[in-house]
Amino acid sequence: MTDHQLFDLTVGYASFKNPVALAPMAGITDAEFAKKTAQAAGLIVIGAYNLDFETNEAAKRMSERGRKEFITEDPMELLESELEKLGDLDSVIAVNVRAVSTEDYMQAALLARKHNAILELDAHCRQPEITDLEAGEELINDSDKLKNLIQRIKRTGVVLSVKIRANVVENTQLARMIEAAGADILHFDAMGTHGADLRALRDVRDVTNLFLIGNNSIRDFEAAKEMYGRGADMISVARGVLENPELLNELAIATTALQRQTGWYNVPKHLCGGGDLRALTFCCLPVKHCAVHTALKKVGMTPRQFAEFKINFVNGTPLQYGDGTCFGSMAWCCKASKPCFLRDSVLDTIDLSHTEYTELHQNQGTSTENTTTQTHDTNTSLHQPSQHTHTLQKQQEREKTLETSYTTQ
Numbered sequence: 447m448t449d450h451q452l453f454d455l456t457v458g459y460a461s462f463k464n465p466v467a468l469a470p471m472a473g474i475t476d477a478e479f480a481k482k483t484a485q486a487a488g489l490i491v492i493g494a495y496n497l498d499f500e501t502n503e504a505a506k507r508m509s510e511r512g513r514k515e516f517i518t519e520d521p522m523e524l525l526e527s528e529l530e531k532l533g534d535l536d537s538v539i540a541v542n543v544r545a546v547s548t549e550d551y552m553q554a555a556l557l558a559r560k561h562n563a564i565l566e567l568d569a570h571c572r573q574p575e576i577t578d579l580e581a582g583e584e585l586i587n588d589s590d591k592l593k594n595l596i597q598r599i600k601r602t603g604v605v606l607s608v609k610i611r612a613n614v615v616e617n618t619q620l621a622r623m624i625e626a627a628g629a630d631i632l633h634f635d636a637m638g639t640h641g642a643d644l645r646a647l648r649d650v651r652d653v654t655n656l657f658l659i660g661n662n663s664i665r666d667f668e669a670a671k672e673m674y675g676r677g678a679d680m681i682s683v684a685r686g687v688l689e690n691p692e693l694l695n696e697l698a699i700a701t702t703a704l705q706r707q708t709g710w711y712n713v714p715k716h717l718c719g720g721g722d723l724r725a726l727t728f729c730c731l732p733v734k735h736c737a738v739h740t741a742l743k744k745v746g747m748t749p750r751q752f753a754e755f756k757i758n759f760v761n762g763t764p765l766q767y768g769d770g771t772c773f774g775s776m777a778w779c780c781k782a783s784k785p786c787f788l789r790d791s792v793l794d795t796i797d798l799s800h801t802e803y804t805e806l807h808q809n810q811g812t813s814t815e816n817t818t819t820q821t822h823d824t825n826t827s828l829h830q831p832s833q834h835t836h837t838l839q840k841q842q843e844r845e846k847t848l849e850t851s852y853t854t855q
């Protein structure tokens with residue numbers, strides 16, 4: 447199995463060999479830097495490139511005060527030559543760009559598309575020389591302008607990523623707007639007051655189906671896993687690569703090993719451990735006061751609907767078994783990484799591996815996620831009568847317990 451098949455990560459014409467990315471650093475991450483440090487990454491974001499006279503003049507002023515910048519008199523020629531230099535890599539390339547006029551963004555988008563590359567809108571740069579031009583982070587403050595820009599760029603057919611920084615405006619509203627406008631990827635610098643704001647990342651995951659790249663302060667695989675566990679489809683690294691040029695390689699190897707071992711590299715943390723709504727798949731019957739109730743309110747499901755959804759979902763699958771487990775069915779069982787001899791003895795009996803168990807839960811988690819991101823429109827399958835009445839009967843006794851819990855809430 448190739449790495450592309452192992453991860454199955456595709457956005458439009460871009461297919462990633464793994465969910466690890468180089469994040470852009472102006473004046474540093476060009477084709478040459480990428481070839482030296484990022485060949486193992488599934489995605490390489492180069493730039494930021496300044497697409498017009500105004501942004502190049504701004505970059506000159508920034509470099510005069512010591513910042514590294516890419517400055518050119520012929521932006522499109524530079525972009526094209528950088529893309530050509532990276533044409534022989536099996537990583538997807540994205541170009542992070544800043545401009546004043548929409549036309550320049552569109553020209554760059556056409557160029558990116560010609561090279562099967564992604565265009566990344568730099569709505570992140572907070573240097574005053576750039577924000578004074580109403581570019582960079584200033585785009586986040588003018589959501590109508592950003593929306594219009596996304597819609598027009600998407601007409602070129604390019605795969606479009608939007609790079610933003612957390613906590614500049616309300617994160618979830620911004621993410622919803624970017625998705626509704628038609629972007630494909632949200633590259634989310636989860637910058638918080640002390641390192642990455644993982645809660646912000648999770649909240650964004652919970653409101654959007656965009657391909658989500660989690661970024662900020664990743665220096666080892668543990669930090670990457672924290673982001674995967676909050677719903678990042680991919681993680682990216684900037685400063686960490688300057689400190690350790692082997693980091694992307696190490697992260698790609700570790701993520702690939704995790705995917706081979708578990709079948710779900712970005713398995714959510716349990717809800718009570720800060721995971722995103724996909725973690726509902728690992729929740730037990732909602733019989734006690736815990737994080738599941740808040741999550742169900744977000745999803746717009748009652749505990750009963752949730753119970754029926756889970757029961758229907760596992761019927762006919764090996765997860766319906768589970769005599770001897772806490773709730774009589776592995777529909778309600780914890781992540782495989784949580785040691786449990788009760789669940790594992792059922793898995794042994796029915797000869798199901800941890801990876802297969804996780805994959806079955808993954809289908810359910812994804813289904814729950816789709817339900818939640820459809821603006822709280824509960825999935826019609828919740829209301830369909832079960833095809834497996836017999837198994838439902840076996841659940842009746844457990845539902846009685848559930849009934850008692852509703853009346854006590």
Ligand SMILES: Cc1cc2nc3c(=O)[nH]c(=O)nc-3n(C[C@H](O)[C@H](O)[C@H](O)COP(=O)(O)O)c2cc1C
Pocket residue numbers: 469470471472493494542568569570571609635661662663664682683684685686
């Ligand atoms: C020197 C430097 C230059 C950067 N230039 C850009 C840029 O041009 N465009 C952009 O979107 N982000 C830029 N960033 C932000 C990074 O891509 C990344 O979001 C941020 O550094 C947090 O990730 P990290 O903790 O892995 O460094 C820059 C960061 C640094 C340190």
Ligand code: SF4
Pocket residue numbers: 716717718719728729730731732736737738
């Ligand atoms: S139902 Fe279980 S796993 Fe889910 S939030 Fe409550 S205690 Fe945690």
Ligand code: SF4
Pocket residue numbers: 730770771772773778779780781786787788789
């Ligand atoms: S049987 Fe084990 S895995 Fe299943 S719910 Fe109970 S503690 Fe969790």
